[in-house]
Amino acid sequence: MPDFSVPTPDTAGSDTAGSDTAGSSPxxxxxxxxxxxxxxxxxxxxxxxxxxxxxxxxxxxxxxxxxxxxxxxxxxxxxxxxxxxxxxxxxxxxxxxxxxxxxxxxxxxxxxxxxxxxxxxxxxxxxxxxxAVGSVLATAFAAKAARFFESVEIIELHHPDKVDAPSGTAARTAALVAEARRAAGTAPSPDATHTGAPGARGADVDGVRVHSVRLRGLVAHQEVLFGSAGETLTIRHDSLDxxxxxxxxxxxxxxxxxxxxxxxxxxxxxxxxxx
Structure with a gap:
């Protein structure tokens, strides 16, 4: 059996203060x-x-x-x-x-x-x-990077049996990225698109463009793409199983x-x- 242990921090945050520690029984x-x-x-x-x-x-x-x-x-x-x-x-x-x-x-x-x-x-x-711990970390890293770049877009890729789009992870990532950019006073991503097919620019989630891919063979994957003059940064996470x-x-x-x-x-x- 794989070892599914993850180090637990000393305290856990929530919307409500307080704690109720579990006993020694399973x-x-x-x-x-x-x-x-x-x-x-x-x-x-x-x-x-x-x-x-x-x-x-x-x-x-x-x-x-x-x-x-x-x-x-x-x-x-x-x-x-x-x-x-x-x-x-x-x-x-x-x-x-x-x-x-x-x-x-x-x-x-x-x-x-x-x-x-x-x-x-x-x-x-x-x-x-x-x-997925790596996905949570990738979202946190994206929120940290968001204020430093002129442009940001998200691509999320999942198996075709997924019933919602965009994914909950992409929606949360977009919300945290947008919050960080607003707090820093970062301008909206530039976009000169004037005409286009419906959906070509993805969904607008809190001002961040999110593109959903559904493809057999995938499990759960996400890319957050940042860009400024002369450079790009991609933060990607893949769940393969x-x-x-x-x-x-x-x-x-x-x-x-x-x-x-x-x-x-x-x-x-x-x-x-x-x-």
Missing amino acids: LRVAVTGAGGRMGAAAVDAIDGAPDLELVAALGRGDALEEIVRARADVLVDLTVPDSTEEIVHFAVRNGIHAVVGTTGWDESRLAALRDALAGAPGIGVLIAPNF RASFMPGVLLGIRSVPAAPGLTHGLDAFLGLDKA
């Missing part, structure tokens, strides 16, 4: 979306971790009440955008922490979740656009009980919020 973990490829990989990783106990693996159509009957401490949700909000709110209502890798969490959904968590003291939820996501999944499971409220992205659990 954390009891349930997985929704266990029938999918990502869910199956998570089930295997959790089952192989000596400090975790897999107590429920739910597929499509299984009753959420099974999570409560299994006395899960943490729920890992790897379902689909249409289901994830109901599942996570169910966990919060029942006093179960959640680690969420499903996309579809826009600002209105996040706001509703924060409201729900305000009425559930001690419960933590991690919404992670990407669990879903095993790349498992260290982040396990880190999230182990960290979220000590991070009440909403944590968006693995950044804080990796200590990147202090970098």
Whole structure:
């Protein structure tokens, strides 16, 4: 079994201050979306971790009440955008922490979740656009570089079975890049395009152009391209196998009980919020 350990920082940040440390007994973990490829990989990783106990693996159509009957401490949700909000709110209502890798969490959904968590003291939820540690680092590096370049665009590349575009990772990267550029007073990327086919310039995500590629043979890949007069910088991350996501999944499971409220992205659990 691969070693999915990731160093855990001394403290973990969240939208809500406070902590609730887990005891010495193994954390009891349930997985929704266990029938999918990502869910199956998570089930295997959790089952192989000596400090975790897999107590429920739910597929499509299984009753959420099974999570409560299994006395899960943490729920890992790897379902689909249409289901994830109901599942996570169910966990919060029942006093179960959640680690969420499903996309579809826009600002209105996040706001509703924060409201729900305000009425559930001690419960933590991690919404992670990407669990690959390298991807989280690449996004952080891109946010650092954003203010130094005149132009920026993002290309995200995934397998053709992915149901959303752009990816959650690309949307979060674009948001962080745009935030860094606004804070620095950087002008919008220059673009003299006057005519063009619909979609030729990609999607406008917070002022950053994002291009989505769907191609058989790919897993999950992203390039952030920066340019200024006479130079370019490309920050690229490639997930070649879903095993790349498992260290982040396990880190999230182990960290979220000590991070009440909403944590968006693995950044804080990796200590990147202090970098």
